[in-house]
Amino acid sequence: MEVARARVHALVHKLKASCMLLNHISQKKELFSMHDVVRDVAILIASTEQNVFSATNEQVEGYREWSDESAIKLYTSIVLHDIRTNLLPEVVESPQLKLLFICADQESSSLTIPNKFFERMMQVRVINLTNINLMSLPSSLGLLSNLRTLSLDNCKLLDITVVRDLKKLEILCLRGSNIKMLPIEVSELARLRLLGLRDCRELEVIPANVLSNLSHLEELYIGYNSFGKWEVEMEGVKNASLHELKHLTSLELHIKDVNTLPRGLFFPKLQRYKIHIGGYYYAGVWRRELKICPDSKIRLKDGLIVQLQGIEDLGLSKLPEQDVDYFVNELAKVGPSQLKHLHIWNHPPNPAESKRREESTDVMQSHEIILKVNVNALFVEKVTLPKLENLELDSINVERIWQSHVAVMSCVSNNTFVRLQRIEIKNCRVLEELIVVENQEERKNSIVIFPQLQYLKMDDLEKLRNFCTGDVDILEFPSLKELIINRCPEFLMRYKRTTNVLTEK
Numbered sequence: 001m002e003v004a005r006a007r008v009h010a011l012v013h014k015l016k017a018s019c020m021l022l023n024h025i026s027q028k029k030e031l032f033s034m035h036d037v038v039r040d041v042a043i044l045i046a047s048t049e050q051n052v053f054s055a056t057n058e059q060v061e062g063y064r065e066w067s068d069e070s071a072i073k074l075y076t077s078i079v080l081h082d083i084r085t086n087l088l089p090e091v092v093e094s095p096q097l098k099l100l101f102i103c104a105d106q107e108s109s110s111l112t113i114p115n116k117f118f119e120r121m122m123q124v125r126v127i128n129l130t131n132i133n134l135m136s137l138p139s140s141l142g143l144l145s146n147l148r149t150l151s152l153d154n155c156k157l158l159d160i161t162v163v164r165d166l167k168k169l170e171i172l173c174l175r176g177s178n179i180k181m182l183p184i185e186v187s188e189l190a191r192l193r194l195l196g197l198r199d200c201r202e203l204e205v206i207p208a209n210v211l212s213n214l215s216h217l218e219e220l221y222i223g224y225n226s227f228g229k230w231e232v233e234m235e236g237v238k239n240a241s242l243h244e245l246k247h248l249t250s251l252e253l254h255i256k257d258v259n260t261l262p263r264g265l266f267f268p269k270l271q272r273y274k275i276h277i278g279g280y281y282y283a284g285v286w287r288r289e290l291k292i293c294p295d296s297k298i299r300l301k302d303g304l305i306v307q308l309q310g311i312e313d314l315g316l317s318k319l320p321e322q323d324v325d326y327f328v329n330e331l332a333k334v335g336p337s338q339l340k341h342l343h344i345w346n347h348p349p350n351p352a353e354s355k356r357r358e359e360s361t362d363v364m365q366s367h368e369i370i371l372k373v374n375v376n377a378l379f380v381e382k383v384t385l386p387k388l389e390n391l392e393l394d395s396i397n398v399e400r401i402w403q404s405h406v407a408v409m410s411c412v413s414n415n416t417f418v419r420l421q422r423i424e425i426k427n428c429r430v431l432e433e434l435i436v437v438e439n440q441e442e443r444k445n446s447i448v449i450f451p452q453l454q455y456l457k458m459d460d461l462e463k464l465r466n467f468c469t470g471d472v473d474i475l476e477f478p479s480l481k482e483l484i485i486n487r488c489p490e491f492l493m494r495y496k497r498t499t500n501v502l503t504e505k
Contacts, residue, residue, distance in 0.1 A: 219250035
């Protein structure tokens with residue numbers, strides 16, 4: 001799967017470089033756009049030179065070639081968009097067909113797939129059906145002995161047991177379907193490498209051992225609004241357990257109930273992952289991502305963070321002081337970190353919660369304990385973050401942990417945080433300084449600590465006095481584009497304006 005993914009990324013990069021594809025308006029790397037003119041030319045070339053049939057609902061309604069067997073037999077791909085009416089023939093005789101894509105109009109479609117529809121397209125390798133009322137999959141689907149990919153996006157499904165006959169199937173995607181149980185017959189797909197179950201809101205049962213029996217399964221995508229009833233034990237249970245996922249190389253998972261997380265769970269083969277633990281799920285660009293969210297009550301001493309080697313995006317929220325301490329110590333053991341994005345939150349309660357706390361001393365005491373988090377130790381000499389690009393700290397009480405200096409970063413050198421592009425620190429009301437320079441040689445000369453920093457925001461830091469302590473002549477930010485200092489009454493910062501655009505707010 002990784003080889004195929006690399007080929008796709010290389011092709012997309014090449015097409016973007018030649019302006020055949022454009023960056024998506026959202027700027028998300030996994031999405032792209034295509035200009036209308038380029039699209040029309042591409043469709044024309046594909047239809048005339050590659051025997052691809054592509055049409056919308058209006059074009060299909062006026063198209064007579066569904067009854068022209070000689071034309072249909074030549075198609076290598078059929079692509080139908082926004083189909084609203086039931087125009088599909090009982091059987092499509094297309095012996096050279098390799099790809100079939102049918103997307104029904106989501107709001108007004110009455111499209112169904114005839115039971116014998118697939119009988120005479122025996123060479124098809126990829127089928128994508130979207131927004132179609134299938135209920136029970138057509139029996140003729142089971143005849144497709146060469147099918148490699150079956151994607152049933154946002155389809156109404158009740159019975160998909162026919163997939164057991166697709167012995168060469170490698171990719172099965174049921175995204176947004178209304179299945180309540182993944183049939184045990186799926187375990188017979190010996191070649192299955194990718195299983196997609198995102199947004200299956202009604203999925204309540206994945207039978208035990210189905211996932212572990214898929215010996216070639218590499219990638220599993222569940223995410224948010226999907227199955228979450230994982231079992232803790234491995235034997236005598238109804239549902240699957242997280243222990244069955246140990247052989248995966250790619251995993252997207254939202255664990256809502258931390259009690260289903262087995263102690264000492266280990267994912268030795270994971271290369272790509274997006275794992276969120278707790279009550280919330282944060283959408284974002286796919287990367288090696290771990291988010292431990294509010295109220296998860298997870299114990300980091302189980303070693304989950306260290307076992308997920310190469311974490312690029314780490315988020316910790318409302319964790320007990322001892323768990324953050326443990327994370328810091330373990331991070332120091334593994335050597336230079338791959339972290340690119342580090343987020344530590346401890347959001348203060350909203351006004352409604354504050355009012356309730358006034359009436360409950362116990363709640364206030366509990367909240368104060370939650371806020372005691374050791375942040376300064378993230379940056380002691382043993383911890384190196386050479387790839388860190390984004391640092392976000394919110395509502396962190398560091399005074400409790402660091403007795404001699406109330407600061408975020410210490411032991412800064414010329415080689416530390418060289419890739420950091422964005423810093424946002426807010427609501428840290430005991431913070432007095434950001435950086436403590438302890439190397440005597442560094443105090444003699446000007447320092448460029450953050451050569452790539454473009455964005456710096458400091459908000460509601462009522463005790464912040466200095467950005468950097470020590471005998472520093474000049475602190476340079478050669479790439480800084482935006483500086484936001486808000487509600488920092490004690491702060492004094494001197495800077496020399498350069499040719500860079502600097503925005504003050």
